[in-house]
Amino acid sequence: MSEEKSLNFIEEIIEEDLRSGKHSSILTRFPPEPNGYLHIGHAKSICLNFGLAIKYGGGTNLRFDDTNPVTEETEYVDSIKEDIKWLGFNWTKELYASDYFEQLFAYAVTLIKKGLAYVDDSSSEQIAAEKGSPTQPGIENKFRSRTVEENLQLFADMRAGKYADGEKVLRAKIDMSAPNMHMRDPLLYRIKHAHHHRTANDWCIYPMYDFAHGQSDSIENITHSICTLEFIPHRPLYEWCIEQLGIFPSRQYEFARLNMTYTVMSKRKLLQLVNENHVTGWDDPRMPTISGLRRRGFTPESIREFCDRIGIAKRDNLIDVGLLEFCVREHLNRVAQRRMVVFDPLKIIITNYPDTEELFPTEDNPEAAEKTYRHLPFTKELFIERDDFMEVAPKKYFRLAPGAMVRLKSAYIIKCDTVIKDENGNVTALECTYIPESKSGSDTSGINVKGTLHWVSAKHAVNVEVRLYDRLFRSENVAAEEGDFKDNINPDSLQVIQNAYAEPALLQSDLQERYQFLRKGYFCLDKDSTAEKLVFNRTVTLKDTWAKETRKA
Numbered sequence: 307m308s309e310e311k312s313l314n315f316i317e318e319i320i321e322e323d324l325r326s327g328k329h330s331s332i333l334t335r336f337p338p339e340p341n342g343y344l345h346i347g348h349a350k351s352i353c354l355n356f357g358l359a360i361k362y363g364g365g366t367n368l369r370f371d372d373t374n375p376v377t378e379e380t381e382y383v384d385s386i387k388e389d390i391k392w393l394g395f396n397w398t399k400e401l402y403a404s405d406y407f408e409q410l411f412a413y414a415v416t417l418i419k420k421g422l423a424y425v426d427d428s429s430s431e432q433i434a435a436e437k438g439s440p441t442q443p444g445i446e447n448k449f450r451s452r453t454v455e456e457n458l459q460l461f462a463d464m465r466a467g468k469y470a471d472g473e474k475v476l477r478a479k480i481d482m483s484a485p486n487m488h489m490r491d492p493l494l495y496r497i498k499h500a501h502h503h504r505t506a507n508d509w510c511i512y513p514m515y516d517f518a519h520g521q522s523d524s525i526e527n528i529t530h531s532i533c534t535l536e537f538i539p540h541r542p543l544y545e546w547c548i549e550q551l552g553i554f555p556s557r558q559y560e561f562a563r564l565n566m567t568y569t570v571m572s573k574r575k576l577l578q579l580v581n582e583n584h585v586t587g588w589d590d591p592r593m594p595t596i597s598g599l600r601r602r603g604f605t606p607e608s609i610r611e612f613c614d615r616i617g618i619a620k621r622d623n624l625i626d627v628g629l630l631e632f633c634v635r636e637h638l639n640r641v642a643q644r645r646m647v648v649f650d651p652l653k654i655i656i657t658n659y660p661d662t663e664e665l666f667p668t669e670d671n672p673e674a675a676e677k678t679y680r681h682l683p684f685t686k687e688l689f690i691e692r693d694d695f696m697e698v699a700p701k702k703y704f705r706l707a708p709g710a711m712v713r714l715k716s717a718y719i720i721k722c723d724t725v726i727k728d729e730n731g732n733v734t735a736l737e738c739t740y741i742p743e744s745k746s747g748s749d750t751s752g753i754n755v756k757g758t759l760h761w762v763s764a765k766h767a768v769n770v771e772v773r774l775y776d777r778l779f780r781s782e783n784v785a786a787e788e789g790d791f792k793d794n795i796n797p798d799s800l801q802v803i804q805n806a807y808a809e810p811a812l813l814q815s816d817l818q819e820r821y822q823f824l825r826k827g828y829f830c831l832d833k834d835s836t837a838e839k840l841v842f843n844r845t846v847t848l849k850d851t852w853a854k855e856t857r858k859a
Contacts, residue, residue, distance in 0.1 A: 603845030
């Protein structure tokens with residue numbers, strides 16, 4: 307009997323809240339800003355928020371934090387919804403911070419009327435200078451003493467569009483000597499004359515995240531507002547606004563964000579990679595975006611398993627990307643269809659095989675509970691991998707060499723008799739003989755061989771393109787490296803094989819299916835495929851070859 311998994315600290319809080327009657331049910335939210343595509347770090351937050359709601363019979367709202375019209379686009383909204391659904395989650399309500407613009411404006415007016423907010427004409431540089439430092443208190447400027455009436459009029463004029471961007475801001479009036487710098491009269495509203503993806507040009511003032519966040523949680527009656535650790539200093543302001551407005555007391559809790567080796571998680575840096583064409587787009591299979599991982603062949607099950615394994619902690623740490631790769635290998639081993647593809651072909655001519663063909667029923671996946679089969683065509687001319695042959699072989703070399711025998715997967719044992727070369731001495735083909743009694747499944751030859759090779763019938767081979775993806779960065783901890791992070795890009799992160807040969811069963815490939823190319827790794831069909839040319843992406847190698855290369859280096 308397996309040991310029951312211990313609760314993480316957020317689960318402990320929720321269970322106590324439900325036990326004590328503080329909440330009769332829970333409601334969480336996932337609040338992305340639609341200014342980019344979601345990445346694997348967001349997947350951790352998605353799995354946490356939606357997973358908690360599922361475990362405790364609650365719900366999760368999807369709320370877009372669309373308070374900055376300059377950086378937000380409908381494209382990002384659509385991609386975020388697609389990613390969450392692909393991960394296997396459904397939201398209770400689809401909401402937007404922009405749904406609450408009128409209510410948030412009214413909240414700001416309430417704070418002004420209570421003498422707790424004022425309009426400041428200072429420049430951003432002045433405001434920063436007057437805030438002081440962690441060891442020096444800030445300075446109260448002359449605008450802080452404006453009357454309630456004056457502030458109400460100025461704030462109304464800001465909304466009416468009478469001022470330019472940056473000309474005025476609305477600030478909370480709290481404490482310019484507070485030890486927490488975030489409580490030194492933080493900004494609540496700024497002016498931005500920009501088209502909004504939902505409200506068009508209805509507004510030219512927009513709430514700051516710290517103001518919109520807590521109030522949006524409160525409006526929705528969110529019971530557990532779960533953020534990453536960098537929001538700990540922001541929590542006092544979250545609570546101050548709720549308390550001063552006398553609204554539903556949503557509560558913020560913080561957990562460690564996901565930091566992963568050989569990866570950057572910053573949206574700003576990911577956007578740089580896209581805009582400067584270091585990658586082909588947000589869904590480039592080398593990107594840590596959910597759309598990139600999906601295109602590369604990762605499964606939602608493997609990502610959910612990864613998020614479950616890394617757990618929820620209160621301290622930041624660096625997670626090895628090898629764990630994510632391990633999770634996808636484990637899942638793909640169970641679900642991937644086995645196929646044979648030759649990347650660097652060398653022709654074999656079986657001189658004693660008739661000029662006919664034979665079909666070998668071959669299992670699609672030996673790990674599957676329900677067995678399915680495909681039929682491999684076998685003919686006298688085949689392709690094997692060029693590196694599966696050595697003309698002068700060392701001891702304990704179990705692949706093909708002159709006079710040596712190997713088994714062809716699911717077929718016969720063959721023996722290499724003659725090496726054919728061109729005028730430059732390059733090996734162009736091998737003449738072999740097969741052992742008729744050695745047929746797989748009914749072998750009566752009595753011959754034991756140690757090597758088994760994959761192969762493709764030359765007559766039936768399908769020409770395909772194979773893209774071998776590797777880690778985008780060379781450094782384990784990219785964020786800790788000095789200089790431009792782009793200098794750390796791995797020049798070998800993509801290798802393209804234009805003319806690989808695949809067994810004909812791959813002609814029936816679709817974008818949802820996953821494949822194990824025997825002895826090569828796990829692959830999926832790419833969206834760039836056409837009727838004339840199929841393109842396959844390598845999801846991950848069969849084994850962790852990167853760790854081996856790192857140790858050698």
